[in-house]
Every structure is written in structure tokens, then in C-alpha cells.
Amino acid sequence: MPSHATPDTTPALVAPPRVTSVEKALEFDTVYEQHFPFVWRNVRRLGVPCESVDDAVQDVFLVVHRRLAEFEARSSVRCWLYGILANVVRDARRKTRRKDPRARGQEGPDVEDLVDVRGPTPQECAEHADAVRVLHDLLEQLDWQKREVFILVELEQMSIPEAAQALGVNTNTVYSRLRTARQAFNESVARYRAREQRRVG
Numbered sequence: 001m002p003s004h005a006t007p008d009t010t011p012a013l014v015a016p017p018r019v020t021s022v023e024k025a026l027e028f029d030t031v032y033e034q035h036f037p038f039v040w041r042n043v044r045r046l047g048v049p050c051e052s053v054d055d056a057v058q059d060v061f062l063v064v065h066r067r068l069a070e071f072e073a074r075s076s077v078r079c080w081l082y083g084i085l086a087n088v089v090r091d092a093r094r095k096t097r098r099k100d101p102r103a104r105g106q107e108g109p110d111v112e113d114l115v116d117v118r119g120p121t122p123q124e125c126a127e128h129a130d131a132v133r134v135l136h137d138l139l140e141q142l143d144w145q146k147r148e149v150f151i152l153v154e155l156e157q158m159s160i161p162e163a164a165q166a167l168g169v170n171t172n173t174v175y176s177r178l179r180t181a182r183q184a185f186n187e188s189v190a191r192y193r194a195r196e197q198r199r200v201g
Contacts, residue, residue, distance in 0.1 A: 028065055031077060036061075038078060038156070039085050045139055045151050046089040049096055056092045060085045078158070079166040086148065138188045146181035153178055154185075 039060050040053065048056045063084050071080055139147055152163040153174070164174045 028068055031064060031068065032061060035077060035081055039081060042151060043085060043089055045136065045155065046086065046147065047140060048089055048092045052092055052096060056088055059088045063088065075165040076162060079162060082152070082166040083168070134192065138185060138192065141188045142181060142184055145177055146184055149174055149177040150181040150185055
């Protein structure tokens, strides 16, 4: 599996919440426009089902709107946003599991990972969609701590210090979690490949 995120575009999924202050609206709009793709793809990667992604993303930006004045730039905006979206995702996953304990959030591909500026063929689109489904399935096999650090460092390409800020832990903890996450992910990939070989063989 690739160790970096594929290019993204911003799907028109949700409208930004309405604000009343012009100054705050400008600040909020900037955050929304610049970081919507980051929020959307990681809500999906953390396991929110496709049909619930819109609501979860909306919830993230409602919190951002309420708390934007509190942001003191002690960390990057992405780190601050991640803390908010992780909490929203935890709540969304709990609600989904209460409705259906078998739900795993793998109903469809991540629209943001299906982009090719050169114009992909239908076959390339299908192959890429399959790869995204496999990635989400493999991520689902990681426990929450491993999944978070793998997404931030391997897929979002955050530095170790930045990931530590986003997760609210020290860098040694990130290194430790990342090492075990990589090992667990590679083991999942090996099991997947073995299953595919048996299936086609």
C-alpha cells in the first residue's frame, strides 16, 4: 500500500455553517476552504460509514465555528482540527454501533481518493476504488491508537512532533505507536495478499 495520501479535491458535501460576525466569517471560511479535504478524508479513514460522513463533517465544522476564537496557534491548524474531528468520529462510531453492531464503515470508496488530474479511464477508476476499499478495510483492523498514528504519519505525512501535538502525547509515544502500527498494518497486508492468492489460485 502507498505510504502517502493521494491527491484530493473538495467534494461539495456540506455547506459551511452560517456565521454572524463578518470578521469571524472570514476566518472561518479560510479554515473551512483550506482544511475541508483533510477533515473529510480522515472522518472516512477513522471509520465513519459513508452515509454518516456528511453529518460528521458538518459536526466538526460546527465545533470549529464555536471554538475558533479559542485557537491560539500553539499548534498547527491541522493538529487542532484533528483533535476536534477525532472526538466527533468517536461519537459517530458509537452511534453507528448502537444502531448496528456489525457496521464497520466500509460501504464505499473514499471520493477524495479517486482523483486523477490526467483523466483516469473507467478501468483505472475501478481499480483505484478497489484499492481505497482495501485501504479502509486494513485500517479498520488496527486498534484506535495505531490507526490514528498511522493515518497522521503515513497517510497525512505529518512529522512526528506534529502528530504528537495532534494526539496530545509525547514524541516517544508516537514513535512507539507508529512502530507497532506499521507492523500490524504490514501483517494485515500480508494476510490480504494471501487471501487474494488463494481466491485467484
